[in-house]
Amino acid sequence: xxxxxxxxxxxxxxxxxxxxxxxxxxxxxxxxxxxxxxxxxxxxxxxxxxxxxxxxxxxxxxxxxxxxxxxxxxxxxxxxxxxxxxxxxxxxxxxxxxxxxxxxxxxxxxxxxxxxxxxxxxxxxxxxxxxxxxxxxxxxxxxxxxxxxxxxxxxxxxxxxxxxxxxxxxxxxxxxxxxxxxxxxxxxxxxxxxxxxxxxxxxxxxxxxxxxxxxxxxxxxxxxxxxxxxxxxxxxxxxxxxxxxxxxxxxxxxxxxxxxxxxxxxxxxxxxxxxxxxxxxxxxxxxxxxxxxxxxxxxxxxxxxxxxxxxxxxxxxxxxxxxxxxxxxxxxxxxxxxxxxxxxxxxxxxxxxxxxxxxxxxxxxxxxxxxxxxxxxxxxxxxxxxxxxxxxxxxxxxxxxxxxxxxxxxxxxxxxxxxxxxxxxxxxxxxxxxxxxxxxxxxxxxxxxxxxxxxxxxxxxxxxxxxxxxxxxxxxxxxxxxxxxxxxxxxxx
Numbered sequence: 001x002x003x004x005x006x007x008x009x010x011x012x013x014x015x016x017x018x019x020x021x022x023x024x025x026x027x028x029x030x031x032x033x034x035x036x037x038x039x040x041x042x043x044x045x046x047x048x049x050x051x052x053x054x055x056x057x058x059x060x061x062x063x064x065x066x067x068x069x070x071x072x073x074x075x076x077x078x079x080x081x082x083x084x085x086x087x088x089x090x091x092x093x094x095x096x097x098x099x100x101x102x103x104x105x106x107x108x109x110x111x112x113x114x115x116x117x118x119x120x121x122x123x124x125x126x127x128x129x130x131x132x133x134x135x136x137x138x139x140x141x142x143x144x145x146x147x148x149x150x151x152x153x154x155x156x157x158x159x160x161x162x163x164x165x166x167x168x169x170x171x172x173x174x175x176x177x178x179x180x181x182x183x184x185x186x187x188x189x190x191x192x193x194x195x196x197x198x199x200x201x202x203x204x205x206x207x208x209x210x211x212x213x214x215x216x217x218x219x220x221x222x223x224x225x226x227x228x229x230x231x232x233x234x235x236x237x238x239x240x241x242x243x244x245x246x247x248x249x250x251x252x253x254x255x256x257x258x259x260x261x262x263x264x265x266x267x268x269x270x271x272x273x274x275x276x277x278x279x280x281x282x283x284x285x286x287x288x289x290x291x292x293x294x295x296x297x298x299x300x301x302x303x304x305x306x307x308x309x310x311x312x313x314x315x316x317x318x319x320x321x322x323x324x325x326x327x328x329x330x331x332x333x334x335x336x337x338x339x340x341x342x343x344x345x346x347x348x349x350x351x352x353x354x355x356x357x358x359x360x361x362x363x364x365x366x367x368x369x370x371x372x373x374x375x376x377x378x379x380x381x382x383x384x385x386x387x388x389x390x391x392x393x394x395x396x397x398x399x400x401x402x403x404x405x406x407x408x409x410x411x412x413x414x415x416x417x418x419x420x421x422x423x424x425x426x427x428x429x430x431x432x433x434x435x436x437x438x439x440x441x442x443x444x445x446x447x448x449x450x451x452x453x454x455x456x457x458x459x460x461x462x463x464x465x466x467x468x469x470x471x472x473x474x475x476x477x478x479x480x481x482x483x484x485x486x487x488x489x490x491x492x493x
Contacts, residue, residue, distance in 0.1 A: 074224015
């Protein structure tokens with residue numbers, strides 16, 4: 001049996017399992033209930049919520065991009081990679097339970113509902129448009145990552161790979177909505193953990209242990225062997241903040257999981273699952289990255305994103321390699337399905353229901369949502385067919401813009417009664433604009449989308465401007481009414 005055949009056996013079993021979950025999940029949707037389809041409100045376990053949150057937060061860039069980036073940049077990127085494991089703490093503690101309470105009172109379907117209730121209609125429309133623009137490239141990026149991995153390990157034509165991968169995700173998301181997304185994310189998350197637990201010992205054994213790994217890495221990449229070399233310290237510090245704290249605003253597809261339950265105990269249990277999951281993944285990925293350079297000496301690496309697939313090809317039995325590939329595909333799938341469903345819920349709830357006076361509790365709402373999923377997937381396909389070289393940084397830009405726009409307006413809106421409608425709106429606008437400006441300035445100065453003035457990441461500088469603007473404008477504009485504030489600051493729950 002050929003190596004490729006063994007890979008394919010594992011992948012086919014994996015794809016069939018995902019489709020099976022999608023079909024079963026579709027049966028859980030009650031009639032034409034849009035709330036069931038988009039949120040599965042109070043019908044998901046803590047494990048499903050926790051794994052789905054973290055699996056959505058991760059992506060192809062986690063398994064492929066992070067390994068490649070760490071092996072190239074080295075220790076200066078370690079704080080950013082490891083802070084991702086702390087993201088659940090930031091998101092759940094500062095946002096999660098507060099969003100859960102407010103969402104239960106408002107019967108929210110999207111974060112747009114919360115933004116509209118706190119900051120008004122204009123802020124909600126702007127936020128919806130901003131999320132839609134930033135999310136589409138994310139679909140394309142995951143398709144590209146999947147296509148590239150299939151090319152390396154299966155010798156499959158790129159176009160065939162993205163069509164097969166995308167179609168599987170599209171089908172189960174269409175069938176099962178949030179039920180399918182959450183339960184497939186749970187399975188995909190478990191496979192990710194299993195994949196890491198298999199691969200880390202293998203690679204450490206091949207390289208000779210942790211000490212030998214560090215020594216070999218330092219010889220090959222001396223500039224990346226020190227935390228303080230290769231990158232400005234502000235780059236290191238702000239990278240830590242971006243991949244940890246700024247997940248609050250930069251990952252609306254993940255934080256939407258806080259709307260799926262009104263039970264505080266379930267939310268706390270979900271946090272514990274997320275913490276364990278992400279700690280294992282990011283610690284394991286960091287080790288693999290530092291093993292990669294010495295283990296792949298003499299191997300042609302066409303791009304840094306192919307580092308992990310090449311490790312799989314060179315050092316794992318094909319059946320085990322198929323499991324790892326399935327784990328990487330799971331990271332991509334869990335992001336794509338969540339993004340597609342978020343786009344769908346934004347179109348249905350924030351546009352169709354609110355602006356066209358539709359009914360969420362109707363089959364028409366679900367049908368419109370499914371059409372939105374198909375359109376978003378097709379747009380992602382079109383971009384992925386001939387992706388720009390800078391696709392990774394297009395994705396990062398989308399994340400940074402959302403992080404800059406939403407992080408502090410969301411936090412201030414949930415925790416500070418003094419935040420006003422005008423303040424929140426101006427904070428969202430100024431944060432997004434400043435992040436984009438910072439990317440432009442970096443490109444002008446360094447001719448790169450990954451280098452910025454002072455080494456400060458755009459999400460950080462954008463959010464600081466957003467915070468200042470939100471506070472200052474709020475001090476000079478009318479406050480919200482007591483009735484409006486009660487929804488957010490009633491502590492009875």
